[in-house]
Amino acid sequence: MLPWFQNNQFPLYLAPMAGVTDVVFRTICKELGADVMVTEFVSCEGIIQRDDRTRRYTEFTDEQRPVGVQIFGANGKRMGEAAKKIVDWKRPDFIDINFGCPVNKVVGKNGGSSLLKDCPLLTEVASEVVKAVGHIVPVTGKIRTGWDEKHINATEVCHILEDCGMQAISVHGRTRSQAYRGEANWDVIGECAESVKIPVVGNGDISSGEDVKKRREETAVSGVMIGRAAMQNPWVFREAKHYLETGEQPLPVPIGERWQLILRHCALAMESSRYGNERQTMMAMRARLMAYCKGFPGAKPLRTRLCHVESYAEIQDIAGEYLTQLDAGGFAPTSSSV
CATH class of the missing domain: 3.20.20.70 (Aldolase class I)
Structure with a gap:
């Protein structure tokens, strides 16, 4: 075996x-x-x-x-x-x-x-x-x-x-x-x-x-x-x-921790050079990014932005803006659906 x-x-x-x-x-x-x-x-x-x-x-x-x-x-x-x-x-x-x-x-x-x-x-x-x-x-x-x-x-x-x-x-x-x-x-x-x-x-x-x-x-x-x-x-x-x-369901992973992993995944993807240069890599990552963010509060406009990213700096900016808005209570509870 x-x-x-x-x-x-x-x-x-x-x-x-x-x-x-x-x-x-x-x-x-x-x-x-x-x-x-x-x-x-x-x-x-x-x-x-x-x-x-x-x-x-x-x-x-x-x-x-x-x-x-x-x-x-x-x-x-x-x-x-x-x-x-x-x-x-x-x-x-x-x-x-x-x-x-x-x-x-x-x-x-x-x-x-x-x-x-x-x-x-x-x-x-x-x-x-x-x-x-x-x-x-x-x-x-x-x-x-x-x-x-x-x-x-x-x-x-x-x-x-x-x-x-x-x-x-x-x-x-x-x-x-x-x-x-x-x-x-x-x-x-x-x-x-x-x-x-x-x-x-x-x-x-x-x-x-x-x-x-x-x-x-x-x-x-x-x-x-x-x-x-x-x-x-x-x-x-x-x-x-x-x-x-x-026998216990763990607490959901905080959205801040999820964004940390998203950013790390993008950085590792660029290091691997599998998809080519930075722009090509980030374009290849778009579907992955949208999957990660499915179910986030305010997911629909977020995913609209993610499907156009072309650089790591854009992802960093999007993450920072999103978390700032989240901390400020900027998402209505009903907006969590995709």
Whole structure:
């Protein structure tokens, strides 16, 4: 069994999210209590062709361990070759295979969740990756409940992946056709966890310690994965652990502390140079900034300003003006909605 599941541990994963869970955000979430990290997915073809941009997505720090690099593709041999290159370069704690991405540009290349409707190809991909690197590092997989509501086959897929040598499976409780709409089906996730001997990690609609406790008590999952909730509230990991340990909901993080983290995230993003110069970095951060500020008093005009920022100095000015207005009681109580 993977070390982070041993001794009745119940790990909190940060879900891999394209354009979100870069090395900077993973650093922040690790500091705030996330136990296991997974990189943004990378194309096996980009890895094999030694594309510098693709390789950049595989970066992580030792402080983030245990961390896995997630790959996608639809050719077993090529996937195995890519996994071997990543292990040789980076030596992550595990390789994760993306069988769940619903995005058209991935599905259109027979990657991600498209493999859920082609189990022979899914088997080939899983087997070849395990064959290539399974003797060096563990291989895990991430799936959805199925292609659509008429084709729910997650338990079947879990059996296949277990037989192929996967050492853990993450199950997002939505179908490909749902994308991120509707509610996650935790009944299916629970069935998956009960049907295989390897750990199953549940993913979908986890946004609080109460959610974590409910799924731990009501299903057989060995851990949970938190995705979109962490975009707005990376403190969710710390808050969940506090709730599990004490049964008490911690006090909300003060808005001043939230702004401190926002500013730090921007500064770290510029240092990383991933997105280019300062202007390019701040433009890339706009969606992240608006997610952080969702639910703030006076959020609507605030987010209007954030979607036009081009420099770090602008963020500092916006933060200072906002906190001054907040201290002066300048926001009506009803303005907290977005």
